[in-house]
Amino acid sequence: MSNVNAIPVIDLFAGPGGLGEGFSSLRSPDGTPVFQICMSVEKEKNAHDTLRLRSFVRKIMKSDEQLPKCYLRYLANPSSYNLQAMQMEYSDAWAAAEEEAIQGELREGEDTFVDLAQERLQSLYGDTYSGPLILIGGPPCQAYSLVGRARRTRDKQGLEKDPKQTLYKCYLRFIDELRPTVFVMENVKGILSAQHGHQGVFVHIEQDMRDAGYTLHSLVVNEPKGPRDFVVKAERYGIPQARHRVILLGVRNDVAQYGKPTILKERRGISFSAALEGIPKVRSGFTAKGHPSCAWPEYIRQAVTAILATEKGRELEDVLKPVLHSPLPETQEATRVEKYVHNIYQKWYRGHLKNQSMLVNHHARNHMASDLERYLFCAAFAAKHGKPAKLYDFPEVLLPDHKNAKGAADGKAVIFADRFRVQMPDRCSTTITSHICKDGHYFIHPDCTQCRSLTVREAARLQTFPDDYYFMGNRTAQYQQVGNAVPPLLAQQIAQVVAKYLNLEAIGFFN
Numbered sequence: 144m145s146n147v148n149a150i151p152v153i154d155l156f157a158g159p160g161g162l163g164e165g166f167s168s169l170r171s172p173d174g175t176p177v178f179q180i181c182m183s184v185e186k187e188k189n190a191h192d193t194l195r196l197r198s199f200v201r202k203i204m205k206s207d208e209q210l211p212k213c214y215l216r217y218l219a220n221p222s223s224y225n226l227q228a229m230q231m232e233y234s235d236a237w238a239a240a241e242e243e244a245i246q247g248e249l250r251e252g253e254d255t256f257v258d259l260a261q262e263r264l265q266s267l268y269g270d271t272y273s274g275p276l277i278l279i280g281g282p283p284c285q286a287y288s289l290v291g292r293a294r295r296t297r298d299k300q301g302l303e304k305d306p307k308q309t310l311y312k313c314y315l316r317f318i319d320e321l322r323p324t325v326f327v328m329e330n331v332k333g334i335l336s337a338q339h340g341h342q343g344v345f346v347h348i349e350q351d352m353r354d355a356g357y358t359l360h361s362l363v364v365n366e367p368k369g370p371r372d373f374v375v376k377a378e379r380y381g382i383p384q385a386r387h388r389v390i391l392l393g394v395r396n397d398v399a400q401y402g403k404p405t406i407l408k409e410r411r412g413i414s415f416s417a418a419l420e421g422i423p424k425v426r427s428g429f430t431a432k433g434h435p436s437c438a439w440p441e442y443i444r445q446a447v448t449a450i451l452a453t454e455k456g457r458e459l460e461d462v463l464k465p466v467l468h469s470p471l472p473e474t475q476e477a478t479r480v481e482k483y484v485h486n487i488y489q490k491w492y493r494g495h496l497k498n499q500s501m502l503v504n505h506h507a508r509n510h511m512a513s514d515l516e517r518y519l520f521c522a523a524f525a526a527k528h529g530k531p532a533k534l535y536d537f538p539e540v541l542l543p544d545h546k547n548a549k550g551a552a553d554g555k556a557v558i559f560a561d562r563f564r565v566q567m568p569d570r571c572s573t574t575i576t577s578h579i580c581k582d583g584h585y586f587i588h589p590d591c592t593q594c595r596s597l598t599v600r601e602a603a604r605l606q607t608f609p610d611d612y613y614f615m616g617n618r619t620a621q622y623q624q625v626g627n628a629v630p631p632l633l634a635q636q637i638a639q640v641v642a643k644y645l646n647l648e649a650i651g652f653f654n
Contacts, residue, residue, distance in 0.1 A: 147268060149179035150645065153260050153321070155249060155280035159193040159614060159624040160628050161606065162279050162329065165634020167201055169642060170650045177642050177649045178277065182263045184245050184256055189616030190624050191246035196615060198587060199240035203233045210495050210611060218503050218613060219478075233437055249313040257320045266322075269298035274566055275645050277318055281329035281629075282310035293591040302331070302461060307540035311348055318355050318393075325404075325641050326357070326393040329629055334389050335370045345370045348391075357393040360404045362366050362640060375633070378571045381410035381653065382630050383418035384557070384605045386574045389474070391635065394644070404644040407636055410653065413487060416568040417618070421484040422502070423494075426472035427518075427595035428509040440471045443594055446516045459523040466519075468593050476506040480610070491652045492604065495611045505600035507593070508583065515594045517541050521565040522591040531567065532562040565589050572605045600626060607632035 154163040166178040180198065185191040203211050213232050217225040230237045242263075249256060264272060311328070318326060338343040352359055361367040362375055370389075377386040392404055426439060435442050447463050452455035456463070479500045486492055510518070520541055524532035534542060534551035542548045543562075551557045565587040566572050572586075579586050583596025597605075599614060599621040607630040614621040635651045642649035 146176055146179050147175045149273050150277060150647075151264060151268060152178045152245045152277045152279060153180040153317065153323070154180055154183035155278070155309070155317065156282055157185040157190075157194055157244075157280060157628075158187075158627050159185075159190045160244075161608065161631045162198050162281075162327070162634045163194075164197065164608070164612070164631040165629070165636075166277070166279065166371035166638040168631065168642075169638045170336045172648050172650060177647055178283060178638060180243060180440055181267050182243060182256075182260050184247055184249060186246070186248045187623075188246060189614075189620035190627075191244060192615035193613070193624055195240050195244035195246075196613060198244045198458050199229070199233070199237055200611075202236040203229075206497070208495055209497055210499075213500060214611075215501070218501050218611065221503070221582065221613065239410050247251055249310065251310065251312045253512050254316065254320070257317055260317065260321060275324040276321060277641060278314070278321065278323040278326040280314065280327075282314060289604045296357055296456045312351075315351050315355065318352070318357065318454045322395065324395055324398055325644065326391075327641070328391045329391070332387055335374075343370075345389075349467065352391075352393055356396050358396055360392040360394060362390055362392055362407050362637060366404060375407070377630055377633050377639070378412050379409050380407050380633055380636055381413060382416060382571070382573055382607055382633050383413040386630065386633075388629075392637075392640070401644055401646065405640055407640060408653075412571055414569050415566050415572045415605070417487050419573075419601055420486040421437065421480045422505060422601060422604065423477040423479070423481050423488075423596070424472040424590065424593055425475050425477050425505065425507045426593055427515060428475050429515075430509045430511050433512050442512065443471060443515070443519065443592075446519050446594075449540070450516065450520055450538065453540060455536065456520070459520075459527050460576075462523040462591065463519075469592055471592050478505070488607075488632075488652075490606065492610050495609060500611060501568075502600060504603065505598045506618070507595045507598055508618060510583070510595065513541075514582075514584070517543075517563050518565075518594045518596070519591055521563050522589050522594075525565045525567060525589055525634055526591065529567075531561060531564050534562065535560060563587065575602050575605050575626050577623045577626035579626050580619045602626070606630045 152166050157163055163180050163183055167176060167180055169177045171177050183194055185194050200214060203214065207213065213229045217229055247256060250285055314328060335345050349359060361372045364372045367373060374387055375388050375390045377384055393406060429435065444467055447466050451460060451463055480502050495499065520537065521532050524536060534548055534557055539552045542552060545558050562584055564573065564585045566589055568589045579602055586597045588595050588597060599618060602622065602625045603612065606625055606628055614624050632652060639649050639651050
């Protein structure tokens with residue numbers, strides 16, 4: 144089941160496995176994996192279910208990296224029956240996946256999982272293994288995020304007593320005990336300005352790693368001058384999303400046989416529309432609250448007419464009028480990609496599916512009818528003006544019914560003036576975050592005929608998850624997993640930097 148020639152990787156705070164997927168997807172010239180996840184740990188049940196399923200899929204993947212029929216059947220119909228059928232057909236692989244992907248909570252001061260990691264390494268590689276070891280992952284980011292800290296401004300505990308802020312010490316404990324050759328630690332930019340004990344959190348982390356015998360390297364500059372030189376801007380590395388994260392590459396100081404790590408190679412950007420090429424149109428639905436009496440197409444056309452009757456709406460006539468006569472999507476879900484459409488990242492998104500056309504997790508959610516009108520306006524405004532609309536640009540009849548938003552009609556400064564944000568088709572998307580599970584207002588599809596927020600699959604595409612990567616749980620849980628993940632295609636490029644440092648030949652998507 145295991146490949147003893149692959150470099151072992153331990154993945155902490157793994158989420159649905161984006162970082163691990165990137166490392167696992169890197170190949171040697173002979174086609175074998177360069178890295179192998181030997182243990183991953185995730186607390187949240189749905190994310191763990193996804194993590195375990197993907198571990199299982201990697202173990203049953205054919206030598207040509209195509210998927211077995213049982214998994215294709217599961218993708219076509221993710222029922223408990225088909226899941227059990229897979230487990231029975233590949234019982235050894237499922238048992239190995241359950242052993243590898245652990246649902247558990249890492250706590251400061253507890254060594255349960257540290258001891259388990261040592262046992263896993265010994266069982267897979269032998270008691271005398273002295274080769275390279277990689278540690279990857281990142282502590283939960285809510286405590287460091289700027290939004291999360293803003294929400295705690297009236298909380299007397301604040302950041303100082305938030306247990307999430309010191310979870311990196313769990314990570315540090317693995318470093319102290321396992322002595323990995325290299326570690327990769329990811330977190331939000333807010334970590335650069337967060338404070339703990341009246342000192343920057345980043346300074347604490349840097350000192351802790353120095354004391355542990357490691358040097359921190361940047362993935363974007365050869366000689367980092369300060370904390371901001373550790374920020375990786377994903378859109379500069381072929382990811383269709385403006386995702387800016389702190390990513391630390393730590394190298395053990397007493398490893399003499401390797402040189403200095405290189406940095407990521409910048410690549411041309413990929414737009415929102417290019418990433419989603421081949422994903423069929425679907426329409427939104429109505430929530431039970433405020434459900435109109437007419438059918439969806441009629442409601443959308445009525446909304447077009449109503450917007451055109453406003454002064455600000457008339458400016459969008461050349462964009463909105465065609466919607467009155469255009470065919471509108473008939474369903475909320477699509478289970479097949481469009482035929483004869485080739486995506487720029489086709490091999491990455493569809494490589495494991497080969498000639499299969501199936502598509503999963505592409506089901507549009509319901510929205511309040513009044514929000515559909517706002518989505519329609521936002522999409523039309525962006526198409527006309529080449530930029531997202533703000534509340535100041537809205538016709539007054541479309542402004543949300545609360546005091547702050549109503550002030551926009553009078554030109555007053557309002558909080559979150561961009562609370563309805565359409566994605567621009569010719570640019571990379573904004574950051575996909577877990578907040579997408581809430582209402583979708585920040586993730587509006589730019590097509591006027593669809594009037595909806597992004598589906599899970601579209602968000603996953605922008606995060607560069609392959610189309611065969613299935614997310615477990617209900618739709619809210621799926622959105623959360625996608626939003627919290629590291630883009631696998633960025634992770635693969637980081638894995639190549641690590642492989643090169645270890646003097647290993649490695650082949651990824653971009654070469």
